[in-house]
Amino acid sequence: MATPLAAPLFSPLALSSARNRRSYPKIRFQSNNGSPLESNGHQKLNLSKCSKLNGQRSKFLQMGSREMTFGRKLSVQAADGAGTGNTSTITSNVLAAAHLLVSLGIILAADQFLKQAFIAASIKFPSALFGMFCIFSVLMILDSVVPAAANGMMSFFEPAFLFIQRWLPLFYVPSLVVLPLSVRDIPAASGLKICYIVAGGWLASLCVAGFTAIAVRKMVNTEMTEAEPMAKPSPFSALELWSWSGIFVASFVGALFYPNSLGTSARTCLPFLLSSTVLGYIVGTGLPSAIKKVFHPIICCALSALLAALAFGYASGSGLDPVLGNYLTKVASDPGAGDILMGFLGSVILSFAFSMFKQRKLVKRHAAEIFTSVIVSTLFSLYSTALVGRLVGLEPSLTVSILPRCITVALALSIVSLFEGTNSSLTAAVVVVTGLIGANFVQVVLDKLRLNDPIARGIATASSAHGLGTAALSAKEPEALPFCAIAYALTGIFGSLLSSVSSNSYPSNQSLFLSKSAYPIRHGSRKLKTLRLRANFWESIRSGFVKNNNNTTQLVEPPSTTEEEDEDTEPLLPVEFTLVERTLQDGFIEEIIFSSGGEIDVYDLQTLCDKVGWPRRPLTKLAAALKNSYMVATLHSVLKPSSSSSEGDNEQQQQQKNKKLIGMARATSDHAFNATIWDVLVDPEYQGQGLGKALVEKLVRALLQRDIGNISLFADSQVVDFYQNLGFEADPEGIKGMFWYPK
Template identity: 80%
Template sequence: MKLQRRIRARSSSSDTASAAFSFPSVGQILHLGVSLGIILAADKLLKHAFAVAAIKFPSALFGMFCVFSVLMVLDSLAPSAAASLMSFFEPATLFIQRWLPLFYVPSLVVLPLAVRDIPAASGLKIFFILVGGWLASLAVAGYTAIAVRRMVKTEMIPAEPMTKPAPFSILELWVWTAIFVSSFVLALINPIALGTSARTCLSFLLAATVLGYMVGSWLPSDIRKVFHPIICCAVSADLAATAYGYFSRTGLDVVLGYYLTKVSSNPGAGDILMGFLGSVIISFAFSMFKQRKLVKRHAAEILSSVIIATIFSLYSTAIVGRVIRLEPALTVSILPRCITVALALSIVSFFEGTNASVTAAVVVLTGLVGANFVQAAMDKLSLNDPIARGIATASSAHGLGTAALSAKEPEALPFCAIAYALTGIFGSLLCSLPIIRQSLLLLVG
């Protein structure tokens, strides 16, 4: 009933509706398509080039360094050119920011397949590392930031304002509902012409995921504390897969297999969503450049906290995994638990015998724990400084924790955004070094 009242309130207020959504012009659509297309194309070209050259370093991270370097050079030589470049790519960065949580969802949707062969005892051990490790990483990052801040005694300066994407409108909800219903019915009534494949299920599974995210974002805040929009859209996609599996008699496992095929020639809805993860990393360059003055002024607090928290996260996970006798392959799979999914998957690719689905699921679940409990935990730990709160949140719960904190503590958001990017960058750089990988494997056993 609360959700219905909120939807009616949105649709009845023309001012709210126009603020939430307006039909884009042809020029705006082209601008978004070109700017986003360039980022996607750059990510794809870099992936191909790195694969051909057999380079294991994350290609998107290299792309991010290149974009950031270009912006910094232009800013020193021709500031107007740097500003124009930022303005040109703003529609793409806002698009990525608006839909960012969706790119994490596929790992949760296919979680029933990923955990099927994991014993219950191992699952409990992973959960223990996930929750305990999140709290420990939060404390390490936060207290490190406070200690360094007391030493350097740098006064805070106002951050650059961060543009927020428009909320979802009732019109968008009806459009995606129509896409879901029509594609679901078509897939059921015309199985001979379409066949049962990832392509058959792609449209309605993608629409179900998007619808779940929209509805989840409209839930009251007290409900979102236990039923995050990411959980809502994962449940929505699983329900759609269950319904199609039942009516088509193909079964849930088959349909979930079509959701995330990991085959470029036959992609599913999850593959489409995860295809944006590289672009997310490249887009970090724009957010870091926008807050370059803040990074420079508070470099000591930010860098020291991120470096110490990332090292602690990786090595404590390896040590605790061995102490509680978690299977080595699973321990290695969850090493990057505090790093954003896009780079966590790149990190585990450095190691052999890992389970990428478990990696992605643990990273997302860590973010969900942080999103729900990070403020209460920091209050209990007396982490009251905005810099410490922002860094601690991002270093322990990456993007989902950042999103949860941003709505209530805007003064901490810039530090969240910076630490969110730098934690993934530094973790990837560390694990790209053979000596670090070998030391982690030695600890894991």
């Protein structure tokens, strides 16, 4: 009797041929002469049948339930065939992983290349959207010229496409995790207005899209046909759950005892914050359907990451805020877990090209219903949000931030980046909340509205609640999934095109929807204050105090000169001096250097703006603003060894290498009487240490020493108290700040 031997058979690259095939583990017993046997050893008469065993399928690298199912065919073979079978399995798995990495890597690399190219060219248009159009155009051209090449391209990128589909909700989570930080400065009244706009706007957008689709369908009377089948994500396996659990425990303990083991706190916290986010998603997707109606997997995912951050903040004594700051740093050179996840958002947009190409026949057949409904719904969503925000007195910056509430996160962030003064974290959070509302209530509302047509239900759901609503509806109504998928993509595409045209057709301080500066002055809805400085207050200016944060800190006062010095001598405040010097835990000495010389790299400034969450501005304009400023004050952090053996040029080169921009403020002036301070920002890692206060004080002192005594600045309502504590006054002697507002 031969020995039973497992011989897994897996062909990961034959994705297109395995479209409708499901593999199950099988056991076939054979005698020594090759005749089939029953499991008890008796010879089996029916040669066409074999017993089946439904065993556990490995899903650790699965991208979809159809294409990447690991089927294991167990047969009785000679013992000397074991090595060949195992080698074949390992080779197949390695090829599958390599195929995924290569295809996904190409998409991610293309996304990064387009981003950098658009930034360098100062193009105000979502780069990923341009890339999506290019991919779709290439596929359509290949399909018309060489159809086999188009199919081959689809097959090559299918593992990456399925990977993105499977993990898509994870890419939305970072905005919810850092929500406590992004909404902290939003007044409670404004928060209630936003909730009203989001909930009421979702219902209104659903109705507009659904009834528009019904009206157009009655006019064109196109018969509905079966669409191309859409793959569903595969469930997660126990292996994935335990693997991520092990990563979480090991990295959490390591970060707790070795907080700078990976160089920076953000990198050290990245593994356990990322694994906690993934674990929350895996657990959330495995919950019963009844629980998921009120406890969506994304909520479970966000809570898991928040609990991990809270536990680490408590155990390390740092508190929650610094850990959340490490979760989403918005700095490419020092990313957090949230930055890694949101880094896939551009690839999500690029993947729209593959889903649109797959459903091209559906789009062509139902073009009237789809395009009309999507265009009308998108226009209504954007303009109604702007109008209602204006009517209820919501701050314009917040109104603009929530404009793309019905558009997927990836494109919504690109849209708000086209306008100045927006809160991108709030944008992402509002988009996710809109999707959660749709996921929980879309089917009930559609039934109440008697929207029974699958096309109308799919378009209405995707146009109002994007991907999360689509996933909820298609789980119970698979016939609506193709229409959801195409409307989901087209809504974001058309919204981005409309917003791009709007931002390029109006001045930078105006928008198609609202005026973000002058409008609040006219209607009194934004508490924007003009703060002016009384010069005599600053005669007793002192150096800013910096908290030591358990480090040895020494404040270095700038050199002073006597009042009798001649006006032609060096100014009282040097152009550059060491503001703070402290010894870090790793033995390095950190110097924080203040400079008013204006030496600043525009790319470093762009990175700093990204880190504090400011919207991106064209580099050419940013460079022009710095060049034309009267004074640019900076804070740089310089690390150097406590005892350096190198001297001279080597030491200077090493310090220059370890020099990092952590703060900036600039002033414009008429060079005689007046100056206005702009763009005060400090690296989030250094906030709360008094550096912002010191930066403003030193800049004001430098202006005063140049005999400019009328100094003003503009401040949002939430930071008015900060500047008043520094000696600024709001509306002194009844003087009001005025803004030009075209009628």
